Amino acid sequence: MKIEHILAGFIPEQRGRDGLALATRMARQTGARLTVAHIHAPAWPIPGPGKIDAEWRAYVAGQAAETLEQARKALTDVTDVPIEYVFRGHRGSGRGLVQLIGMIKADVVVIGSAPGGGRGRIRIGSTADQLLHASPVPVALAPRGYADEPPSRLRRLTMAYRRDPASDEAVRQAFTLAAQMDVPLRLITLVVSGGRQEKVEEEMLDRFREKVAADLRAAARGRRRVEVEVRVLEGRNVAAALAGTDCEGSIVVCASSETGPLRRVFLGDVSLKIIRSAPCPVMMLPRNPPRKPGSPRKPEKP
Structure with a gap:
């Protein structure tokens, strides 16, 4: 995965500014160009009487x-990133962005958190839901309030890893992106007990930890262009496990579900x-078919 073109969905709210803050930082560190897009309500499918339809179209275009x-x-202060601004009509903002991805050949799409969630956390709304089940490119989500105190630069990628073909392919993509962004990569696996540790023998947990750590070391082996750290995080739930690592200035990268359609998030x-x-x-990375052992890698764009 190499990022050369970033698409940022924008609306004039906090979430729109949060998405722009993340998109511009990604663009600076990848050398990518940025397209800022607003998806607005479409014009009436059936023309109205007289000039009503034309007036409505003009109103919608003016608002956009x-x-x-x-x-x-x-983005007045962002002078080091090539930026284009576009708007497009569609009944669903997420589906409109998916269509735009294909039209402009974007490599990743970025949006902010839906309103109503906690500060510093991500809430999935209708736009994110549509993207997270249909986008053919990675979907990056900025947490609420990200634009208020954004990091000066992204300092690390954190890859949530599990031993399966989907994650193995995602790790290869994460290493490529970490090299492009000139940041270290941290591979983590979450060991979630679900509050039932008393029912699990400590010896069994120890063997599981050792197996997970071995899987992480195997995934990191041979990646000499990128500084790699491996960690096993434990907790009674996912939130508690993630609390055991420093995520400041980081992006957490996840592979799509193995049950999803190919080449879609x-x-x-x-x-x-x-x-x-x-x-x-x-x-979130789309699910790509795993590379067969011994098969050549698909050449990257120069």
Whole structure:
């Protein structure tokens, strides 16, 4: 995975500014260009009498232009990233962004958290839900309030890892992105007890920890271009396990569910819990078919 073009969905609210803050930091560290998009309500499918339809179209276009002007003002100080502004009509904002991804050939789409969630946390609304079940490219979600005190730069990628073909392919993508962004990569596996530790023999837990740590070391082996750290995080639930690591200045990267469609982001139960619990941005990768052993890698764009 190499990021050359970032799509940021924008609305004139806190979540829109949060998404822009994350998108611009990603663009700076990857050298990517940025497209800021506003998805507005479509015009009436059936023309109205007289000039009503034309007036409505003009009104919608004017409102969209005003929204993008607010995005421009928010990015006044961003002079080191090529930025384009577009608007498009669609009944669903997430589906509209999915269509736009294909039209502009974006490599990742970025949005903010839906309103109503806690500060520093991500809440999934209708836009995120549509993207997390249909996007053909990674989806990055900024937590609420991210734009208020954003880090000067992203300092680390944290990959939530489990031993399966989907995660193995996602780790390869995460290493490529970490190298592009010039940041270290941390591989983590969450050991969740569910509050039933008294029912599990400590010896069994020790063997499981050793197996998980071995899997993480195997996934990191041979990746000399990137500084790699491996950690096993334990807790009675996902939130408690994630609390055991420093996520400041980081993005948590997750693989899509193995049961989802190929080349689409698809949200599984564990990934959903990570999104809701992580105190930092989260990026969901689409499920790509795993590379067969011995098969050549697909060449990256120069």
